[in-house]
Amino acid sequence: MDMASLLAPHGKPELAPSPDKSLLRFITCGSVDDGKSTLIGRLLFDSKSLLSDQIEALERESRVHGTTGDRLDFALLVDGLSAEREQGITIDVAYRMFETAARRFIVADTPGHEQYTRNMITGASTADAAIILVDARKGVLTQTRRHSYLVNLVGIRNVVLAVNKMDLVGYSRERFEEIVADYRAFAASIGMSGVVAIPICGLSGENVAERTELMPWHAGPTLLQYLDRVDVDDDRLAELPFSMLVQWVNRPNSAFRGFSGLVSSGVVCPGDAVRILPSGRMTVVDRIVTMDGDLPAAGPGQSVTVTFRDEVDCSRGDVLCASADPIEVADQFEATLVWLSEEAMLPQRPYLLKIGATTVPARITDLKFQVDVNTLGQDAGKTLPLNGIGVANIATDKPLPFMPYAKSTDLGGFILIDRLTNETIGAGMIHFALRRSHNIQWQALDVSREAHAAQKRQEPRLLWFTGLSGSGKSTIANLVEKKLLALDRHSFLLDGDNIRHGLCRDLGFTDADRVENIRRVAEVARLMTDAGLIVLTAFISPFRAEREMVRGMFAAGEFVEIHVDTPIEVAEARDVKGLYRKARAGELRNFTGIDSPYEPPEQPEFRIDTLSMSPEQAAEAIVARLLQA
Amino acid sequence: MSSQSPHPALSSVPSPLQAGRLRPTLSARASSHLDQLEAESIHIMREVVGEASRPVMLYSIGKDSAVMLHVARKAFYPSRLPFPLLHVDTTWKFRDMYALRDKIAAEDDIDLIVHRNPEAEARGITPFDGPVHTDMWKTEGLKQALDAHRFDAAFGGARRDEEKSRAKERIFSFRSAAHRWDPKTQRPELWRLYNARKHPGESIRVFPLSNWTELDIWRYIQREQIDIVPLYFAAPRPTVERNGTLLMVDDDRFPLNPGEMPVLRSIRFRTLGCYPLTGAVESRAATVAEIVEETLSSTTSERQGRTIDGDQLASMEKKKVEGYF
Numbered sequence: 001m002d003m004a005s006l007l008a009p010h011g012k013p014e015l016a017p018s019p020d021k022s023l024l025r026f027i028t029c030g031s032v033d034d035g036k037s038t039l040i041g042r043l044l045f046d047s048k049s050l051l052s053d054q055i056e057a058l059e060r061e062s063r064v065h066g067t068t069g070d071r072l073d074f075a076l077l078v079d080g081l082s083a084e085r086e087q088g089i090t091i092d093v094a095y096r097m098f099e100t101a102a103r104r105f106i107v108a109d110t111p112g113h114e115q116y117t118r119n120m121i122t123g124a125s126t127a128d129a130a131i132i133l134v135d136a137r138k139g140v141l142t143q144t145r146r147h148s149y150l151v152n153l154v155g156i157r158n159v160v161l162a163v164n165k166m167d168l169v170g171y172s173r174e175r176f177e178e179i180v181a182d183y184r185a186f187a188a189s190i191g192m193s194g195v196v197a198i199p200i201c202g203l204s205g206e207n208v209a210e211r212t213e214l215m216p217w218h219a220g221p222t223l224l225q226y227l228d229r230v231d232v233d234d235d236r237l238a239e240l241p242f243s244m245l246v247q248w249v250n251r252p253n254s255a256f257r258g259f260s261g262l263v264s265s266g267v268v269c270p271g272d273a274v275r276i277l278p279s280g281r282m283t284v285v286d287r288i289v290t291m292d293g294d295l296p297a298a299g300p301g302q303s304v305t306v307t308f309r310d311e312v313d314c315s316r317g318d319v320l321c322a323s324a325d326p327i328e329v330a331d332q333f334e335a336t337l338v339w340l341s342e343e344a345m346l347p348q349r350p351y352l353l354k355i356g357a358t359t360v361p362a363r364i365t366d367l368k369f370q371v372d373v374n375t376l377g378q379d380a381g382k383t384l385p386l387n388g389i390g391v392a393n394i395a396t397d398k399p400l401p402f403m404p405y406a407k408s409t410d411l412g413g414f415i416l417i418d419r420l421t422n423e424t425i426g427a428g429m430i431h432f433a434l435r436r437s438h439n440i441q442w443q444a445l446d447v448s449r450e451a452h453a454a455q456k457r458q459e460p461r462l463l464w465f466t467g468l469s470g471s472g473k474s475t476i477a478n479l480v481e482k483k484l485l486a487l488d489r490h491s492f493l494l495d496g497d498n499i500r501h502g503l504c505r506d507l508g509f510t511d512a513d514r515v516e517n518i519r520r521v522a523e524v525a526r527l528m529t530d531a532g533l534i535v536l537t538a539f540i541s542p543f544r545a546e547r548e549m550v551r552g553m554f555a556a557g558e559f560v561e562i563h564v565d566t567p568i569e570v571a572e573a574r575d576v577k578g579l580y581r582k583a584r585a586g587e588l589r590n591f592t593g594i595d596s597p598y599e600p601p602e603q604p605e606f607r608i609d610t611l612s613m614s615p616e617q618a619a620e621a622i623v624a625r626l627l628q629a
Numbered sequence: 630m631s632s633q634s635p636h637p638a639l640s641s642v643p644s645p646l647q648a649g650r651l652r653p654t655l656s657a658r659a660s661s662h663l664d665q666l667e668a669e670s671i672h673i674m675r676e677v678v679g680e681a682s683r684p685v686m687l688y689s690i691g692k693d694s695a696v697m698l699h700v701a702r703k704a705f706y707p708s709r710l711p712f713p714l715l716h717v718d719t720t721w722k723f724r725d726m727y728a729l730r731d732k733i734a735a736e737d738d739i740d741l742i743v744h745r746n747p748e749a750e751a752r753g754i755t756p757f758d759g760p761v762h763t764d765m766w767k768t769e770g771l772k773q774a775l776d777a778h779r780f781d782a783a784f785g786g787a788r789r790d791e792e793k794s795r796a797k798e799r800i801f802s803f804r805s806a807a808h809r810w811d812p813k814t815q816r817p818e819l820w821r822l823y824n825a826r827k828h829p830g831e832s833i834r835v836f837p838l839s840n841w842t843e844l845d846i847w848r849y850i851q852r853e854q855i856d857i858v859p860l861y862f863a864a865p866r867p868t869v870e871r872n873g874t875l876l877m878v879d880d881d882r883f884p885l886n887p888g889e890m891p892v893l894r895s896i897r898f899r900t901l902g903c904y905p906l907t908g909a910v911e912s913r914a915a916t917v918a919e920i921v922e923e924t925l926s927s928t929t930s931e932r933q934g935r936t937i938d939g940d941q942l943a944s945m946e947k948k949k950v951e952g953y954f
Contacts, residue, residue: 303671
């Protein structure tokens with residue numbers, strides 16, 4: 001088709017103004033040159049969603065930037081940002097809208113570029129269906145397998161294999177069937193079923209909206225027919241037990257107290273007995289209030305406000321569920337993680353986890369394995385890099401109501417947030433709760449930590465010395481402890497090297513191991529302060545996030561951060577243990593200050609400038625401040 | 630806020646269904662795409678109010694703002710809107726727009742803040758001064774108002790179907806303390822989970838109508854009978870034609886060229902902005918139903934009437950980086 005005939009007037013006569021269409025979200029996945037943007041442009045064009053001024057603009061752009069000769073370059077329609085136009089690749093997720101007589105569509109257009117797994121997961125997370133594009137000349141590639149794995153991972157139940165550029169293989173049925181057989185074998189191996197295969201040509205539009213005489217052997221639907229008819233997930237969700245995320249307490253005056261949120265699963269009616277989680281309180285739904293009048297029932301995807309028959313505590317983040325069929329509550333889970341950040345995932349590092357309308361502190365306690373998305377093999381490893389996928393155990397600071405992700409994306413999907421940068425750095429899908437979280441409970445102790453402290457007539461403290469290797473941490477900490485002893489105070493010094501001979505003997509010096517090292521030390525220190533002791537620790541503890549984690553484990557004022565601030569040149573010149581020399585010689589790896597970063601405290605309780613203060617003076621000052629407070 | 634509820638529905642407590650009776654099946658209406666879009670927008674607005682400390686809703690008086698306001702009322706009913714509206718004024722809107730704005734402002738569930746950039750006012754910047762008009766009145770004016778009130782989340786009515794760079798916009802769009810937008814540092818948005826955490830000084834622009842189209846907006850206005858500026862409906866109005874664009878002569882500030890005479894034409898507007906910058910279309914569509922019909926058979930996009938976009942490709946993207954909404 002040439003440009004002139006494309007520009008012939010075309011209205012949208014077949015569209016009825018009926019508002020009752022259903023909504024379908026789908027994602028298109030393909031490698032860089034599979035013609036994905038072209039296909040989307042074609043869908044917009046064939047569904048008459050492009051208007052003549054847009055087509056004219058496209059015609060102008062096709063002449064300047066186009067790569068399709070005298071044809072319209074549909075890819076230019078959807079490659080949005082000028083930066084990527086220069087690079088010739090799509091670098092983000094873009095959402096396009098179009099509609100047919102039956103449906104309103106939202107297309108997530110995601111890049112096929114290797115380093116952008118993150119974008120694909122994002123686009124796929126809301127999709128009801130996925131189009132996997134394959135170039136008929138190239139067949140099933142590693143990238144095709146990777147995209148299919150990701151589509152399956154996020155639980156998309158409707159998958160269409162679109163074998164594109166059929167014109168370039170002479171519309172060959174054999175070639176098509178070969179690719180389909182190849183793909184089906186792979187799909188079966190990852191547990192993906194119900195794949196529909198369609199041979200198409202995105203550039204000229206065959207089997208996109210219109211059937212073609214060029215491939216009479218294709219008896220299945222066109223791509224648009226498939227999208228018009230494919231089932232969405234609503235019925236399955238409606239049959240699950242009722243659950244609703246409470247987003248906001250609706251309290252216009254003292255006479256009305258409602259709870260606003262989105263129904264995630266099941267159906268709720270006035271008179272239904274419900275349970276509020278995680279508290280477990282029970283009540284009965286009184287009304288389902290909307291501005292358009294009270295509803296007799298509400299189901300999945302509806303935003304409503306419910307009121308209860310009695311006054312019970314309920315707030316943002318709580319989950320309402322059917323009282324007879326409550327969902328689980330747990331604080332330890334196994335989940336699949338997808339890492340979205342340049343900064344690698346570190347086990348035991350404190351992150352924030354948002355699920356539903358709740359955000360809680362959480363840690364990844366153990367990475368079980370990492371998935372190689374190219375081979376689908378399982379690799380051992382403790383950390384996840386950007387775009388890494390793995391299965392891990394996660395512990396949260398508070399119990400969370402949840403459902404397995406396979407049942408409910410609202411109650412089983414979560415994101416992880418960096419506590420310092422506030423970036424979204426990971427996404428997760430809950431498999432199940434770990435049983436031990438149900439069985440281990442706190443044993444109440446008769447002799448309290450206050451009693452321990454009173455016996456020793458002192459306030460327990462944790463004096464946390466941090467600084468570069470050779471900065472003087474251990475020297476000063478030792479002097480402080482001697483002075484405390486002389487003053488009849490009860491203390492204990494946990495020294496980095498000593499701890500590594502025993503408790504942390506199994507840990508090395510990778511970022512992940514350093515985080516775990518600090519966590520163990522903090523837990524030991526917490527037990528010791530429970531016993532009423534003044535604890536001193538001397539660890540490089542290079543990362544701000546871990547020091548903040550330790551601070552968060554102690555009551556306000558109990559954690560005292562002491563930065564032993566010695567410039568690296570000075571520490572290296574001293575080189576008491578000869579470690580800097582070894583690190584410079586390449587014999588020691590991950591050495592703080594050389595090939596591993598040190599993040600200085602931003603607001604330590606103490607900063608010891610070792611250039612202007614002797615260790616004796618420093619210890620004197622610390623003890624004076626400690627005992628005076 | 631008055632202690633008396635403005636909504637009479639609150640006093641009655643109907644509870645039509647008792648436990649044990651046949652459970653009603655959900656009506657087909659619950660799954661229409663307009664209902665889904667509405668429910669999604671409500672969910673987004675409630676998330677913002679749940680997480681932000683000082684939210685505000687940008688109110689530009691146009692049809693998208695009208696829909697956004699209507700959805701917001703549904704989101705928080707029977708409560709009053711838990712945030713004020715902000716109109717960043719340029720003094721060059723159509724008179725009919727000011728009339729509707731003032732009517733809305735008088736409604737008792739609305740707090741409206743109007744901000745005009747004092748510097749633009751002092752310098753007498755007009756739409757005839759070129760791009761500086763948008764820069765100073767709109768971009769700078771918006772930043773001033775957000776800073777002055779320390780708003781940390783601002784709802785806007787932008788839609789992804791409007792323009793190419795909008796298609797990649799997140800629903801929660803992060804701005805630095807200097808209000809800049811960096812397309813490479815936007816947060817991934819998975820499922821229905823929005824990460825609204827930010828540092829002091831940073832803010833979020835939130836677009837609850839991201840997934841709506843122009844047609845959805847019209848169908849929704851029709852279904853919900855939402856009050857909009859009469860300029861969206863065709864009527865005979867004084868116009869001049871310049872460079873193929875029909876401009877309405879809304880008041881006597883419009884400088885006519887020598888020999889230029891306003892002509893009465895039956896016109897309407899698909900988008901509304903500053904009147905000397907907003908092109909009209911010739912139309913007879915005088916009801917929402919006729920507009921829906923006309924939109925369905927239209928062959929041009931709504932932004933065609935906006936002279937702001939036409940000057941260069943990707944100009945909207947540039948404006949966004951600088952802090953335009």
